[in-house]
Amino acid sequence: MDYQEEIRYISTRIKELRKERMLTVQELAYRCDMERSNLSRIEAGRTNLTLKTMCIICNALNVNLRDVIR
DSSP states (O other), X not given: OOHHHHHHHHHHHHHHHHHHTTOOHHHHHHHHTSOHHHHHHHHTTXXXXXXXXXXXXXXXXXXXXXXXXX
């Protein structure tokens, strides 16, 4: 398992789900109670996500964690 490949997959999936729900980065960041710049880094795959952060994002997108990780 390649760590960077997995991060890219997850970050891309988060971005896809956000766009499917027609949310801006700012709107999703607000729902997650985080800075827009932090969410942008997550979607770009430039940060290490914690399980807690992933769960917060999933709740804001109204999806299960397994929908994001595969």
